[in-house]
Amino acid sequence: MTVPTPALQPLDTRRVTLTDRTLNAVREGIRTGTLIPGELYSVYRLAEELGVSRSPVRDALLRLAETGIVNFERNKGFRVVLPGPKELAEMIAVRISLEVPAARRAAHNIGLDKENKLRTVYEAMEEAAKNRDEPKFMDEDQKLHGVILKLAANSYVERVIDTLRDATRLVGSSTIKGSRDLNAVLVEHRPIVEAVLAGDAVEAGRAMDTHLRKTGRVLLADAVKRTETGHDPNELWERLID
Amino acid sequence: MTVPTPALQPLDTRRVTLTDRTLNAVREGIRTGTLIPGELYSVYRLAEELGVSRSPVRDALLRLAETGIVNFERNKGFRVVLPGPKELAEMIAVRISLEVPAARRAAHNIGLDKENKLRTVYEAMEEAAKNRDEPKFMDEDQKLHGVILKLAANSYVERVIDTLRDATRLVGSSTIKGSRDLNAVLVEHRPIVEAVLAGDAVEAGRAMDTHLRKTGRVLLADAVKRTETGHDPNELWERLID
DNA sequence: AGGGGGTGTGTCGCATGTTACATGATAGGC
DNA sequence: GCCTATCATGTAACATGCGACACACCCCCT
Numbered sequence: 001m002t003v004p005t006p007a008l009q010p011l012d013t014r015r016v017t018l019t020d021r022t023l024n025a026v027r028e029g030i031r032t033g034t035l036i037p038g039e040l041y042s043v044y045r046l047a048e049e050l051g052v053s054r055s056p057v058r059d060a061l062l063r064l065a066e067t068g069i070v071n072f073e074r075n076k077g078f079r080v081v082l083p084g085p086k087e088l089a090e091m092i093a094v095r096i097s098l099e100v101p102a103a104r105r106a107a108h109n110i111g112l113d114k115e116n117k118l119r120t121v122y123e124a125m126e127e128a129a130k131n132r133d134e135p136k137f138m139d140e141d142q143k144l145h146g147v148i149l150k151l152a153a154n155s156y157v158e159r160v161i162d163t164l165r166d167a168t169r170l171v172g173s174s175t176i177k178g179s180r181d182l183n184a185v186l187v188e189h190r191p192i193v194e195a196v197l198a199g200d201a202v203e204a205g206r207a208m209d210t211h212l213r214k215t216g217r218v219l220l221a222d223a224v225k226r227t228e229t230g231h232d233p234n235e236l237w238e239r240l241i242d
Numbered sequence: 243m244t245v246p247t248p249a250l251q252p253l254d255t256r257r258v259t260l261t262d263r264t265l266n267a268v269r270e271g272i273r274t275g276t277l278i279p280g281e282l283y284s285v286y287r288l289a290e291e292l293g294v295s296r297s298p299v300r301d302a303l304l305r306l307a308e309t310g311i312v313n314f315e316r317n318k319g320f321r322v323v324l325p326g327p328k329e330l331a332e333m334i335a336v337r338i339s340l341e342v343p344a345a346r347r348a349a350h351n352i353g354l355d356k357e358n359k360l361r362t363v364y365e366a367m368e369e370a371a372k373n374r375d376e377p378k379f380m381d382e383d384q385k386l387h388g389v390i391l392k393l394a395a396n397s398y399v400e401r402v403i404d405t406l407r408d409a410t411r412l413v414g415s416s417t418i419k420g421s422r423d424l425n426a427v428l429v430e431h432r433p434i435v436e437a438v439l440a441g442d443a444v445e446a447g448r449a450m451d452t453h454l455r456k457t458g459r460v461l462l463a464d465a466v467k468r469t470e471t472g473h474d475p476n477e478l479w480e481r482l483i484d
Numbered sequence: 485a486g487g488g489g490g491t492g493t494g495t496c497g498c499a500t501g502t503t504a505c506a507t508g509a510t511a512g513g514c
Numbered sequence: 515g516c517c518t519a520t521c522a523t524g525t526a527a528c529a530t531g532c533g534a535c536a537c538a539c540c541c542c543c544t
Contacts, residue, residue, distance in 0.1 A: 015316075017497070042525060053499045058526085062301060066308050068401075074257075075505045075525045090396045094340070097399075101339045104484065154332045154482060157339075159310075160402055240396060242346065257505090259527065284495060295529040300496090317495045317536050 018056035019063075025050060026060060030069075030080055031169065037082040040073075067163045083167055085224045085231045089240045091164050092216035096209065096241065098157050099145065103192060103208035106151035107201040117147050122193045129182040137182055144189060148196065148208075168219075180218060188214060216241070260298035261305075267292060268302060272311075272322055273411065279324040282315075309405045325409055327466045327473045331482040333406050334458035338451065338483065340399050341387065345434060345450035348393035349443040359389050364435045371424040379424050386431060390438065390450075410461075422460060430456060458483070 026046075029035040047057040061078055064070045072078045083091065110118075121144045128137035142165065149158045188211045195204035217237065224233045268288075271277040289299040303320055306312045314320045325333065352360075363386045370379035384407065391400045430453045437446035459479065466475045 015497095019497080044525075054526095055498050055500090059301075059304060059497095062304065063308060066305060072526075073506095074527075076507080077525065087398075090398045093343070093396055094398050094402070097339050097343045098336070101335070101484070105482070109481070154335055156329075156332045156336050156406070160336070164398070239351070240347070242343065261527080286495075297528050297530090301527090314496080315536095316497080317534080319495060 018052050019059040022050060022052065022056050022060040023063060026064065026070075027166070030082075035080050037080040040077040040079060042077045067167065069167055084227055085220060085229060085233070085236055086240075088168070088223050089216075089220055089236045091168055092212070092220065093241045094164060095161065096212045096216070098161060099149070099212060100205045100209045102149050102152035102154065102157055103196060104201040104205040105153065106148045107196045107199050107204035109151050109153060110196055110199050112153075113147075113151055118144070118151070118193055118196060121147055122189065125186060125189065129186045132182065134182065137185075141185070141189070144193075148192070151196070180215075185215070213241075260294050261301045264292060264294065264298050264302040265305060268306065268312075269408070272324070277322050279322040282319040282321060284319045309409065311409055325465075326469055327462060327471060327475070327478055328482075330410070330465045331458075331462055331478045333410055334454070334462065335483045336406060337403065338454045338458070340403060341391070341454060342447045342451045344391050344394035344396065344399055345438060346443040346447040347395065348390045349438045349441050349446040351393050351395060352438055352441050354395075355389075355393060360386070360393070360435055360439060363389055364431065367428060367431065371428045374424065376424065379427075383427070383431070386435075390434070393438070422457075427457070455483075 026035065030037075035041065043054050043058050043061065046061075047054045050057065061070055061072070065072055065078070069081065070078050071081050121140055125137060125140040125144060128134075128140055145161075146158075149161060188207075191207040192204060192211060195201075195207050217233075220237060221233045224231050224236070268277065272279075277283065285296050285299050285303065288303075289296045292299065303312055303314070307314055307320070311323065312320050313323050363382055367379060367382040367386060370376075370382055387403075388400075391403060430449075433449040434446060434453060437443075437449050459475075462479060463475045466473050466478070
C-alpha cells in the first residue's frame with residue numbers, strides 16, 4: 001500500500017486500437033455512401049486515405065468480411081456487399097426466431113431490471129416521436145430492443161443480433177420515413193413493454209412477434225422495390241419466414 | 243481455338259490460404275488438448291511451431307476471437323476460452339430458437355431435396371449406430387442437422403449454427419459416450435426425419451424441439467459436473483431456456 | 485529484513501518489405 | 515485482321531521490422 005486507494009477507474013486498459021477506429025470509419029463510409037457497394041476497393045488506397053498503415057485496415061476489413069459485409073477477392077480487392085431482398089428476409093427470419101423467445105425470457109427475468117431501464121427508454125421513444133425526431137427515435141428503438149435482449153441474459157443472442165443490426169442499418173435507415181408514421185411504430189412497442197414489465201411471458205412473445213413481422217414486411221417490400229430485382233416480396237416471405 | 247477443348251475442372255481458384263490452415267490447426271489443437279484452455283500463449287511461438295509467419299496466425303486467431311473462442315490480452319498473449327455451463331446453456335437456447343423454426347421451414351421446402359439426401363444421411367446414421375461407430379455417428383448427426391438447415395434455405399442461420407458447433411464440438415465430443423446410448427439418440431432423430439419428409443411442418447418443429455431439449459439437458463448436466471462450478475443445471479436451464 | 489525501483493524479457497499493435505497472382509494493354513506472329 | 519504471348523500495373527497474402535507496454539525478477543537502499 002502506498003496511498004489511501006485512489007478509487008480510480010480501472011483506466012480503460014483498452015486503448016482504442018487503430019483497427020477499431022478503422023472499423024468505425026468503414027461502417028460510417030458505407031452508411032454515408034462514401035463506399036459504394038459492389039465497387040472494387042483496395043486496402044492500399046483505403047489505408048492511405050485514412051492515414052494509417054495497411055495492417056489495421058486489413059484487420060478491420062477481415063472482421064467485416066467475417067460477417068459478410070465485405071467480400072475479399074484475392075489479388076483484386078474487396079467489395080462492399082449490401083444485403084439484397086433475400087438476405088434481408090433471412091435476417092428478419094433470424095430476428096424473429098431469436099427476439100421472440102428473448103422477449104419471453106425478458107418478461108421472465110423482469111425482476112433484474114433494477115432501475116426500470118425499459119420504461120425509461122420507452123418514454124424517451126415517446127418523447128422522440130412527439131418531437132418528430134426521427135434519428136433519435138431510431139436510436140431509442142434500437143436501445144429498447146437492446147434492453148430486452150440484455151434482460152434475456154444471453155450474450156450469444158446479443159452478439160448475433162448486433163451483427164445483424166450492423167448489416168441492416170444501412171438498408172433500414174431511410175425506410176421508415178414516408179412509409180410508416182413514427183407513432184405507428186411507437187404503439188407497436190407499447191404492448192411489448194407492458195407485457196415484459198408485467199412479467200407476462202406469453203404476451204411479450206406474442207407482441208414482439210407481431211411487431212417484428214409488421215416492420216419486417218415493410219422493410220422487405222421497400223427493399224424489393226428499391227433494388228428492382230424481379231423478386232416478389234410475398235413469395236420471399238412465404239419461402240423464408242413462417 | 244487450338245485443341246478440342248479438354249473439358250478440365252474449373253480448378254478451384256481458392257488456393258487454401260495459410261490463414262485457413264492455421265485456423266484448422268488451432269481448432270485441432272484445442273480438440274486434441276494440445277492447446278490448454280486458460281493457458282497463456284503467444285502468436286510468436288505458435289507461428290514458430292507451425293512454421294509460418296505471425297501474420298496468418300494472427301489473422302486466424304483474430305477470427306477465432308471474433309466468435310469468442312480465444313481471447314486476446316494486450317501485451318500478454320491470448321487464451322483459449324472454452325465455454326462454461328452458462329455459455330453452453332446460452333448456445334443451447336440459440337440452437338433451439340433457430341433450429342426448431344428451421345425444421346419447420348425444411349418440412350415446408352422438402353420438395354427441394356432432389357436426391358433424398360435427408361434419408362441417405364439418416365440411413366448412414368442407422369448404420370453407424372448398428373456398428374457402434376461413434377465418431378462416424380457423430381459426424382452423420384452433424385450432417386443431418388446440416389441438411390435440415392440447408393433445406394431451410396437461410397444462410398445466416400447456417401452460419402450462426404456453424405460457429406456454435408465450432409465452439410461446442412470440444413465440449414460435446416466426449417459427452418455421449420457412457421451417458422447415452424447411440425440408439426437412444428438415433429430414435430430421437432427418426433420422428434424429425436419422418437416429419438420433414440412428410441412435409442409436416444408442425445410435427446417437424448415439435449420433434450426437433452424435444453430432441454434439442456433432451457440432448458441439451460444431458461450436455462448441460464455433464465458440463466456442470468465436469469467443471470465443478472457451483473452451478474445448478476436446473477437453475478441454469480430455468481433461467482436461460484424456456 | 486522488507487519494500488521500492490530499475491531492468492530484462494516477452495508480448496501485442498502497427499508499419500513496411502516481399503511474393504505470387506489476376507487483369508488489361510500491347511506488341512508480334514499467322 | 516485475328517489470335518497469342520509478353521509485359522505493366524495493381525492487388526491480397528505473407529514475412530519481417532519496430533516501438534510501447536506489461537510483468538517478473540533482482541538488486542539496492544532504508
